[in-house]
Amino acid sequence: MTTVSARVKPAAGIRRPSHVIADSLTMLHRNLLHMVRYPGLSVFTIVGPVVILLLFVFVFGGTLGAGLPGVNATGGRAAYLAYVVPGILLITIAGTAGGTATTVSMDMTTGVTARFRTMAISRAAVLAGHVLGNAIQALIAVALVLGVGLLIGFRPTASPLEWMAAAGLLALVAYAISWLGVAMGMQAKSVETASNLPLILTLLPLLGSGFVPTESMPAGLAWFALYQPFTPFIETIRGLLLGTPLGTNPVFALGWCVVIAFLGYSWSRVIYERKSVR
Template sequence: MTTLTAGRPAPTGTRGPSHVLADAITMLRRNLLHVVRYPGLSIFTIGGPVVILVLLVFVFGGTLGAGLPGVDPAVTGRDAYLAYVLPGILLITIAGTASGASITVAMDMTEGITARFRTMSISRAAVLAGHVVGNTIQAIIAVALVLGVGILAGFRPTAGPAEWAGVAGLIVAISFAVSWVGVAMGMQSKTVETASNLPLLLSLLPILGSGFVPTESMPAGMQWFAEHQPFTPFIEAIRGLLLGTPLGSNLPLAVGWSVVIAVAGYAWAMALYERKSVR
C-alpha cells in the first residue's frame, strides 16, 4: 500500500491500476477516520431529514395525505402521506451528504493538505476517489437509518427481494453520482462557508420535483422543470420499487441520470484538481 510520505516528487509517469487502487484505499481510510473523529456532519445529515419527515407527516400529513396518486386507497391521512413522501426524504438525505463531501474537500484545500498531496507520489484520481467512496458509504448508511425511522413511523413497503435489490443499487448509484458533484463543489469553493452552502441547491431538487407533492399540482413552468430534472425520476423509481407503483420510464431515466451526473461530476472535479495543481 502506498505510504503518504512528505517530500516525494509528484509522479511523472502513468501509475498502474494496483497503485491507484492502493492509493484510493488509503485516502478512503483517511476519509472514514475523519468521519469517526468529527461526527457532527453525519449527525446533521441524518437528523435533518428525520426532522423534516416528522414535521411533514405528523403536522401536515393528515391533510396532505388525501387523494395522493400511487398510494393504496385503503391507506389515508398520515399513513398515506408517509408512504408518498418517504422516497423524497431519502433523496434529500443523499443530497445532504454532498455538503459533507464539499466541506471536507474545501477544508483540505484551504488548510493546504491537498497541496501537500500533490507533492507526493499519489494518484490524483485516488485523492478525490477517497472522498467520493467515503461519502457514498456515509450516504448509504444515512439512507438506511432514515428508512428505518420511516418504518418505525409506519411506512410499509410492498417490495420483494428483487425490488429491494433494485432500490439498493439505485441508492448506491445516486449516492456515488451526487458525491462526485459534492467533491467538485468543494474544490470550486474558495472558503469552507461557501462549500457548506453551495450543495444546498441539490437539497432543493427533491422539493422542486415529485418528492412532496405530485408534479401535476404545480404551476405550468414549475411542473415542466419538475418533470425534466433528474431527482423526479430518482424519486419515482424508488417509490415504484418500494410501493409497487408503475415505473414506466423512470427506472432507466434514473440510471441514465446517475451515469450522466457521475461523469459530469468526475470531469468537473478532475478539471479543477488539474488546474489548481499547476498553480
C-alpha cells in the same frame, strides 16, 4: 561494454492500476476516519431528513395525504408517509454533498491536497477517496432514515429483488452526487462558503415529486419537476418499494446518474489539474 537497463522509470504522477486501487483505499480509510473524528457533519445529514420526515408526516401529513389520488381523509397520514419516504431518502443523499464539499474545501484551503500532490499518490485516488467515503456515509444515513420511517409505520411491499434494485439505485445516486459534491467543494473559495452551492441539490427533491405529485403544480414548475434528475430517482424508488408504475423512470434515473457522475468527475479533475500546475 556497459549494460544499460531497459527498464524506464514511470513518469511522475503515473501509477499502475493496482497502485491506484491501493491509494484509493488509503484515501477512503482517511475519509472514514474523518466521519468518526468529526461526527457533527454525519449527524446533521441524518437528523435533518428525520426532522423533515416527522414534520411533514405528523404536521402536514393528514391534509396532504388526503389530497393524494385515491386516498380518503381518514387514511391521509398513512398514505402520505408511504408517498413521502422515497423523497426523504433522496434528500438524505443530496444533503451529504454539503458535508463532502466542506471536507474537500478544508483539504484544499489547509494545504493537505497540495501536500498530496507532491507525494507518490495517484491524483485520481485523492478524489476517489472523498467520493467513496461520502457514498458510504450517504448509504448509512439512508439506512438510518429508512429505519425511522419503518418505526413510524412505513410499510413497503417490495420483493427481495426489488429491494436489491432500490439499494443499487440509491448507491448509484450517492456515487454520482458525491462526485458533484467533491467538485463543488474544490470550486469553493473558503470552507465557510463550501456548503452553499450543494444546497441546490437539497432543494431539487422539494421541487420534484418528493412531497406532492407533479400534476398538482403550476404548468411551468410541473415541467421543471418532471424533467429534473430527482423526479425519476424518486419515482423509481417509489415504484420499487411500493409497486407504483415505473414507466421510463428507471431509464432516466440511470441516465441522470451517468451524466451527474461524469459532470462531477470532469469538473473536479479540471480544477485539480489546474491547481496542480500553480
